[in-house]
Amino acid sequence: MTFALHAGLFFRRKLLETLRQPVWIVTGLSTPLLYLALFEPLLRSVAGGAGLPAGQVLDIFVPGILALMAFGAGMGAGWVVIWEMDTGVIERLRVTPASRLALLLGTVLRDVVMFAVPAVVVIGIAAGFGFHTHWGGLALMLLLLAGLTAACSASSSALGINLKQIGSLAAVVTGVQLPLTLLSGILLPLSLGPSWLQVLGHLNPMYYAVQAARDLAAGAIATATVGIGFGVTAAAAALALWWGTRSYHKAMV
């Protein structure tokens, strides 16, 4: 099947590109570990209420860190797309018979791998420090968060193609990063905040993924939260893939 073959070829191309820049592999792993080493102790010292019971800090914090990793692994795609447009790579590939969705998926799949591999390492390390592991739930959580990475990666590519300028992309991504991550309860559960903050959180698609990830990490698989999390994430990923493919169809410097 040509489509799968092309997607595989583009995936390999992107993976090679990443492996040739080991600095990204290092930061992909060091950032979450620094969060665990530097932020978790802070969290531990304020824990003890209903939203953040002492003794379960890691169980609440680790899924959040993993969601942050999923977000970060995806949002870098746009920068490379802009660079590839400026050097004519996208234009050249658009003149070949290759499917635009396959072209987009090459990057998306690479980003999923670049999320999943360090995520497994982080889970392993956190488990050593008292993170309670429920393997079935964790596997489903990784699948869910891979969907989040895919949604972020495809959106980032689409943003890059449409904005065309590194500066504009940087402004938009840093502009949405804080509200998106804060209002998903990644670092601190939103249940700690006032109700208006929780209402805002419900408008953020990432919030549902993070809530579902916490349930899954705790081994609670058959919950409504998990169902909603998968539903929202799948819809966001599908929308982003559609947008990314459409953008590739028109990509022009």
Added chain:
Amino acid sequence: MPVTDSPADAVRTAGLRKAFRVRNKPVEAVNGIDLTVATGQIFGFLGPNGAGKTTTLRILTTLLPADAGEAFVAGADVRRSPQEVRRRIGYVGQLGGADASATGRENLLLQGRLYGMTAAQAARRTGELIEAFDLGAFAGRVARSYSGGQRRRLEVALGIMHRPRVLFLDEPTTGLDPQNRANLWDQLRLLREGGTTVFLTTHYLDEADQLSDRLAIIDQGRVIAEGTPAELKQRYSGDTIAITPSLPPQSLPSLERDLASGPFVRAARTSGDSIRLSVSDTTQAMAAAFGLLAGRGIEVRSASLAQPSLDDVFLRETGRSLRDAGPPALEDPAESGVPA
């Protein structure tokens, strides 16, 4: 699958139009272009920057939809069968398009696979092209490390990886040094000998003149002249030869009449102490004129010629010089004074 009227045509367009909005005003980038390019030739598309060359090329290569008109490339309809067009054409864009983070070899292998080659076929073809374009010394390095000439060679190789019927190149020699430029010209001529149609845009007068079998001159989205370089120059600008004989002024009118009736001379007029001949073939007319003067023992004090250039064609049609319309890098060796 729709086909062109004549399968011999590599490119045929009729009434091609494309407008962009610039600061909320529509700008006609391509304003009714009709082109026919026969198979197996090098076709030059000459015009200043902003004339609509790149936009036309992007329409023909399926990158950009036209607003109106039709275009057939290699026998397939660009609008209705873009996938079929993509299979049959190669494209080397102005920006290049080599993936800088992959090696030259990886670039070529991927390109081949995207056109449906098996891994073995792609490897064989990659080997051929590495040889033909002399990429062997650096094909294993990432393209980021290439010099401008090396990268351009890789990019042209990418464009012909799948042996396309028509190869489009957008300003392929811009930024190349003379040596690399000459090499690329040779490569394109070789491709033509192999039966590939080559369609290139350029703003270099000498490139259009020396490389193309036929060319179209484009300005403000319209084709203003089309033909072989020689035809165009002949059609649009008779050569002018100015001869200053060492004769008293009162003898010039009779000599003017005699020279005017010589071969390849369209008209003659006396200007000061020289006689200016408008000729259809400079070399032949000049030889005949010199023969006539020598036969009468008339000494020539000076003779100069203004050979027609493609710039003259552009000048006649637009009232502007292509050199003024384009960037300062334009060069045109055609005009020269010959002291006698």
